Amino acid sequence: MSEETNTTTVTELDPAAVKAEMLKIYPAKTAKKRGKQIILNDPDNPPEIGANTRTVPGIITQRGCTYAGCRGVVMGPIYDLLQITHGPVGCGYYAWQTRRNLVRPPEGTTNYLQYCMNTDMQEDQIVFGGEKKLAQAIREAYAIFKPKAIAILSTCPVGLIGDDVHAVARQMKEELGINVMGFSCEGYKGVSQSAGHHIANNGVFKNIIGLDDKPDEAEFNMNILGEYNIGGDAWEIDTLLRKCGIHVTATLSGDVSYDQVKKCHTVQLNGVMCHRSINYIAEMMEKKFGIPWIKVNFIGAEATAKTLRKIAKFFDSKKLTDRVEEVIAQEMLALRPVREEIKAKHKGKKAALFVGGSRAHHYQDLFRDIGMEIVSAGYEFAHRDDYEGRKVLPTIKVDADSRNIEELHVEADPERFKPSKTPEQIAALEAGGFNFKDYEGMMVEMKKLTLVIDDISHHEMEKLIEIYKPDIIGSGIKDKFVIEKMGVPCKQLHSYDYSGPYAAFGGAINFYREVDRMLTTKVWKFITPPWEKDPQSATPLTHTTKTEAKNETKAWRKPAAADGAEG
Amino acid sequence: MLNGTTAEIKPREALRINPAKTCQPIGAMYAALGINGCMPHSHGSQGCCSYHRSHLTRHFKEPVVATTSSFTEGASVFGGLANMTQALSNIFTIYNPKIVAVHTTCLSEVIGDDIPMMIKKAKEEKIIPDGKYVIHANTPSFVGSHVTGFASMVTGMVKYLAEASGKSEAQLKAEPQLNVIPGYIDPADMRELKRIIKEMGVKTVMFPDTSGVLDLPQDGQYRMFPSGGATIEEIKSSGDSVGTIALGHFASHPAAIELDEKCKVPSALLELPYGLTNTDKFIHALRTHGGVDVPGSIGQERGRLLDAMSDMHQYFHGKRVAIVGDPDHVIALTQFLVELDMKPAYVFTGSSGKHFEQRLTEILGNHAPDAMIKQNVDLFELHQQIKNNPVDLIIGNTYSKYISRVENIPFVRFGFPVLDRMGHRYFPAVGYMGALRLMEKINDALLDHKDRECAEENFELIQ
Ligand code: SF4
């Protein structure tokens, strides 16, 4: 796509008509259901969106399962926790090294992300039960690897045949004398990965957090929750915070050890990146240990600066505030020229984002940094609060699918409930406009009448591309090549297409450059072959003499190098 | 890297570590994509479908569409009929495929969903429009592997679609048609088989055929159902063919045998045409049963391969190789390595099947009697064996690259899946030309390693 085209703005299209066009082909029941998940935005008063509801059978969806959310997302990156998938071979196999949560464990530590362990359930176990095989698998894993702790992750058949993974966990804990924990994260337990996040949050909270009360020595000490270190994002964030003088005890879950998770309740503050996947732990840690949580976002330069200032404000130290300003100024100095250069080229171009449970929101900031417009966005597995803001939480109906998932009853720990702020300090911060435990969601930051689409279907994506002709789309692996076949570049926002990091200031620079690369690649311009562009344009047949051939390059002079070209 | 893996091999009965196989449905989904105008449908919870689509996409870098019955807990308890019915209604209304190929998942298998009954009901209720087809294969992953799933779906094609039209033998022989069942190979391989067949001048029906489906050109257009794939009519007509050439004991022979039982079509049960002699057998079968002569052009391809084998023999001879992968692939490739006078040391597959051991014992018998041949084994054990007795080369799918790196052993990617290189998407490994490509890859891997690791005085310009 040429650089000049596609500068129409959203308002020129009638989004209601676009929505009608998307729904037109569906059978009535499907249209009714999908209609609730395609919403015309109103940032001042976000309308209710259908979210976290079942995907209609037969609809091509981006979504995965509960197991993927538990094993793949939240548990996977805890690198020295040995994890055994209980089930047939496939589920565990697909979760093996396919998310890019990078880790660098200390020398000598076994990195279990490189291992796919499962019980490879066979027909025998389906018929007679798999608990014995599971127990044996745990024994064998212990004998070979001697891990600190073991987690068991359940797949669909486990629940159906009635294996009790928790009983096996208890038995093995006793037998081996190490922490063994079970997760009932069977794929059918929810409508998407989201249920798995919740189950993992519960398990980590019950079985790991709080096992070690010794805090890291640090003046300003926090956790980053809901950050998975895809392509090294957590390292960017960690480096930036360290520069400011802030220590991160644990990142859940990115490049994190079992021991770090054990003591992560000793911090003063929790910063929540991906609200969807980890808000449960943030809430439970607040209730039990008194740790306040705030929403943070390190995706986008402006967002990162805002987040740093928010953290500094929380810690309420002049030294820290000054340092944060210094760091922001420094980082912005390096970032600004890149951003301006790329903004000048791509301002006004259109992006659409359909992914995950937070990235479709966070990445809007990066595109806005370079003056691009978001024509439509939506999550794959988020809930209404991620769209409309946490203020709608009390009004969300708990349906049959959500009721499946245990809500832990958490109370203040009699000894360890030690809030880092007094209620008065909290009240004072709040009075000054500081938001605790709040997430305003995606919609308030999106333009009026832009289409917000939850769990976008393949068909809707095709229509969207046809009608809006976005210049770039952020999505996942299953859509990527569909989109690119239509001539639109697609950035995978789960795996980053094996590049990154994109978090914090350094990551933002990477992202601007990456978007620039994708929008300026020549490849789309080559699609029409020359004989179709201009049938008369073939190189003509001419007569050439030897002398002419010889003289051809004689007169040529190398152009003088432009000033500073060597620099 | 992999520093929990030690040379000491402790007995394991229950724990699978770093599998060299995956589950049935992904193979069934891949096979289904080799039918023209087909929507693969995964009957179960949506996670499996998502995993299978993602993984196939990573291997092919192409759109891989499939639908799912999106089970939640209710369907898991009460059965998946309502989900299946709704799915079929949506699929035919929205995507309008010519055919839907249903495979099951562990979930629908455990609850015992009766797919033929569901299809029958949907037909009666006109949810499946007239002239459209729905076929199925049972693919429980607590049995077999992705190869089993592939074979079951190909067999399903025969069961549902192939028919003998009742023409007389004379009529059929007048314009003889052969079936080719290619096995679990890449679109580039299927394209190459078709090129060879065309060059030979034999009339064939090949199914499944994923070329033109999973190796599409970039032309600025997306087509959910591209022009490639074996058409329903072609598969139907396979019952009228004079014979079937089926490539691979595990992935292809079951469908050929099914077709023989159903329509009395005899078959030549061959191995995958990797390397010289397996390709010879394929060409020879095409020639004999297709009633044609081998054209000079094919003879020349064979000659060029043989020339390379003699020119480069010294670099292959005696090299110890670990081969791990899908059984049909490993059997045929091992044969080629023997032709090159390499020494297979570990010949492993994650799938199960006694035929694997039996056949490889035959192939390696005199040539490499010490080779360790194992089925139903994993990459963890392969690594441990290598630690105990190293090799010069590893051939396997992308997952083996960790072993290669940590043990500093040259590595050739081969089979399914390849997630980190591009060649398999465009260049075939089958036939004489494919054998040349395999040779080049092996040779490059060995010599690049030597060039990087050897002492300076042994670093030579010419090899
Ligand atoms: S449940 Fe079965 S079919 Fe689904 S991914 Fe797991 S092993 Fe494969």
Ligand code: SF4
């Ligand atoms: S079987 Fe269940 S847990 Fe496994 S991938 Fe499928 S939906 Fe997920």
